[in-house]
Amino acid sequence: MSSSRIDLSLPQLEAFVQVAASGSFRAAAAQIGISQPALSRAIGTAERTLGARLFDRDTRHVEITAVGRELLPVAQRILRDFDSALGELGEFMQGRSGRVTVAALPSVGAALVPAAMVALRRTHPAVEFTLIEAPAEELLVSVEEGRADLGLSVRPAAQQRLRYEHLLDDPMVLLCRADDPLAARGSVPWSVFAQRPFLASAPASSIRPITDAVLVQKRMMLRPALEYPSVTACGALVAAGLGITALPRLTLGLMSMKGLATVPLVRPQASRAIGIVTRIGRTLPPVARAFMAILRSAEARPTMSPAARRLAIRAARAPSIRT
Incomplete structure (x- = not known):
């Protein structure tokens, strides 16, 4: 029985969201604090997992694809939920909750x-x-x-x-x-x-x-x-x-x-x-x-x-x- 689950990691989702927000692989890499080649590899791995391109890009332009536009709100929500959960864990660990x-x-x-x-x-x-x-x-x-x-x-x-x-x-x-x-x-x-x-x-x-x-x-x-x-x-x-x-x-x-x-x-x-x-x-x-x-x-x-x-x-x- 086939599964519809898509296994994308949090670093891959973060890289994707940052590129979509900045319109630049270089700017996104600087924002995250990793090298541009590492960010490109993360996006490439995500695209291979999905079986579809997330960005159309050349030497001057980066444009999000239809699949990327569909993924973007999902990725943003996952990252927000993850940050919120970690915040709650931090509150618990510090005895505030x-x-x-x-x-x-x-x-x-x-x-x-x-x-x-x-x-x-x-x-x-x-x-x-x-x-x-x-x-x-x-x-x-x-x-x-x-x-x-x-x-x-x-x-x-x-x-x-x-x-x-x-x-x-x-x-x-x-x-x-x-x-x-x-x-x-x-x-x-x-x-x-x-x-x-x-x-x-x-x-x-x-x-x-x-x-x-x-x-x-x-x-x-x-x-x-x-x-x-x-x-x-x-x-x-x-x-x-x-x-x-x-x-x-x-x-x-x-x-x-x-x-x-x-x-x-x-x-x-x-x-x-x-x-x-x-x-x-x-x-x-x-x-x-x-x-x-x-x-x-x-x-x-x-x-x-x-x-x-x-x-x-x-x-x-x-x-x-x-x-």
Whole structure:
């Protein structure tokens, strides 16, 4: 079965377009930056491939033929498309375009990712984003399997083929009702949970290992009054007066704080370590590396109110634990 495909190279098309534009082999060769004999050979090869002349020429004149006039708009379009494609590749290679897929814990995604996206788009307006929200275990698997370029999560287990780069410590705070006597205190020790109904996060949550570690350290054998399935549900349970709990500060952005209050937890002061997780051995696209640079900078860090900063400084004087 015969094919109608015509195999002309890009250099041949460029030589043809330049000769057609200038009406001179000499001028076209100078424009392209090759010798005139080399340009003539390129045109001759193209004509043999086509089986037709592209130019009628003598020692003084060069005139495009009917076949050449038919080829000219096609060749111009091919060269434009090629230049455009190379330009897009250059934008991608320099990190100015492309897609970043980020997997994040819901609280961390809400606190860090929007500001980082805005900051990157100031200099990289063509960048596109995909945001995956998932609990820690599922999130880390998505990075390990390559479905996400990077994750914003707690430290992965040692056996996972993942690299962890620490970003920040998310301090644990007590969450109670605003009319609870605890809300008026400057700080509260973890031992308070032995005296009040304690609401625990689900076992698969990134919060549960932190609270369990502190309770073990304090030798407190607590039976939770309830296990909540989400941070949003936790806020509603506390607001209803069903108990108190310990949460990382960043999770507070996921709930309505109406009727609720937070107090720094001390003795010990605990925090949730949050960092950038990437797969070992994977080369990230330039735009993903640019996004990581934004995350490392102050532009993506959550801000703290003056009152919260004073409470954090006061709590920092106590012994701490980081998990």
